[in-house]
Amino acid sequence: MAKEERLTLDVAISTFRPEGIERVVNMLKDLPEKEEVKYIVSWQEHQDSTIPSSLSERSDVEIYRYDKKGLSNNRNNAMGHCKGDIVLIADDDLEYYPDFADKVLEPFRKDQGIDLATFKFDFLHKKHYPQESCLLRFPYPKNYFCSSIEISYRRETVGNLRFWPELGLGAEKMHCGEEELFLASAIRRGLSCRFINDTIGKHSQASTGDKQSEEVLRAQGFIIAIHYPWSFLPRLALKARRITKSGNDSIIRAFKYLWQGAIDAKLRFRKIPQCYRW
Numbered sequence: 001m002a003k004e005e006r007l008t009l010d011v012a013i014s015t016f017r018p019e020g021i022e023r024v025v026n027m028l029k030d031l032p033e034k035e036e037v038k039y040i041v042s043w044q045e046h047q048d049s050t051i052p053s054s055l056s057e058r059s060d061v062e063i064y065r066y067d068k069k070g071l072s073n074n075r076n077n078a079m080g081h082c083k084g085d086i087v088l089i090a091d092d093d094l095e096y097y098p099d100f101a102d103k104v105l106e107p108f109r110k111d112q113g114i115d116l117a118t119f120k121f122d123f124l125h126k127k128h129y130p131q132e133s134c135l136l137r138f139p140y141p142k143n144y145f146c147s148s149i150e151i152s153y154r155r156e157t158v159g160n161l162r163f164w165p166e167l168g169l170g171a172e173k174m175h176c177g178e179e180e181l182f183l184a185s186a187i188r189r190g191l192s193c194r195f196i197n198d199t200i201g202k203h204s205q206a207s208t209g210d211k212q213s214e215e216v217l218r219a220q221g222f223i224i225a226i227h228y229p230w231s232f233l234p235r236l237a238l239k240a241r242r243i244t245k246s247g248n249d250s251i252i253r254a255f256k257y258l259w260q261g262a263i264d265a266k267l268r269f270r271k272i273p274q275c276y277r278w
Contacts, residue, residue, distance in 0.1 A: 007036070007084075007085040007108055008037070009036060009038070009086045010039075010083065010088070010155075012040050012078035012087055012088065013040065013042070013090040014042055014071060014074040014075050014078055015042070015074075016043075016044045017044070017046070017047065020043065020044075020092050021043060021049065022052065023092040023093050024092045027094055028054075031098075033060045034101060036101070037060060038062065039058075039062070041062065042077040044066050051063055064078070064081055070171050071178070072165045072167060075162075079162065082155060085154065086104065086108050086153070087158075088151075088152040089150075089151045089152070091149055093203070095202040095204070097199070097202075103196075104117070104200060107133075108152075114193075115186065115191035116151065117193070117194050117195075117196050118195050120198060120200070121147070121202060122199060122201070122203070123202075123203050124204050124206055128144060129144065132197050135192075136195055137187055144195070146183055146195075148163075148178065148182075149203065151183065157191060161182065161189070162275050163179075163181075164178060167222070173218055174222055176216050176219045177222060180223045181223065181226070181276070185277050189278050214257045217257035218264070219261055220258060220261060221239075221262040221264075223261075225263075226269055236259060239258055
């Protein structure tokens with residue numbers, strides 16, 4: 001039997017404004033310090049606010065003030081400051097269960113070939129997951145999509161892969177999809193990616209993708225076009241029809257913004273810097 005690795009975990013937390021750092025306080029207050037775990041916080045729009053003493057006095061918390069806009073930029077900044085063996089992507093409004101760190105580290109300890117692992121959360125709205133742990137490749141398990149906060153990875157092998165700043169909250173045209181591009185790029189780079197059937201925490205807020213704004217629809221069209229370069233058109237039509245059936249939008253409006261995102265993918269994807277794609 002192969003010897004398990006001794007690994008460290010960095011939790012890369014993105015936060016925003018003074019009220020965001022207070023959410024980090026609430027998030028970490030019930031998590032005791034552990035030698036193998038650190039919390040790396042990237043803080044946008046900090047307004048020169050004082051770091052709460054409950055965070056500054058902890059040896060396992062590092063806070064970096066950051067002035068660029070956009071959630072993907074914020075995540076990238078947190079990831080860039082991580083030095084642990086394994087990195088877990090996080091928001092500032094999560095509730096981690098007490099054994100979350102052991103659950104995240106366990107698959108990487110047991111299998112040195114795993115480069116990226118996704119986990120489960122208890123969300124406000126029930127989310128579909130595969131029934132058991134599995135390899136992630138194309139096509140994904142039916143009805144499965146990953147959220148950024150479910151992603152962990154081995155820092156050494158994932159290397160310079162980052163979230164594309166033109167996808168995600170705070171971007172100009174497309175307000176989601178950054179995690180899907182990140183995961184797709186990891187898979188297409190030949191990295192070993194797995195879904196792990198373990199729940200590590202709770203997220204009680206509505207997600208960006210639940211709101212069918214034009215920026216969300218553009219991002220969805222963009223992702224569909226890069227996943228399915230030869231069959232994206234009927235898939236866009238099917239997506240628009242499903243959105244209409246759910247009562248969230250008209251089919252013409254939904255297709256219009258999905259189409260704009262798909263065209264953006266066709267015109268620009270190969271021009272995206274290599275650190276954001278395969």
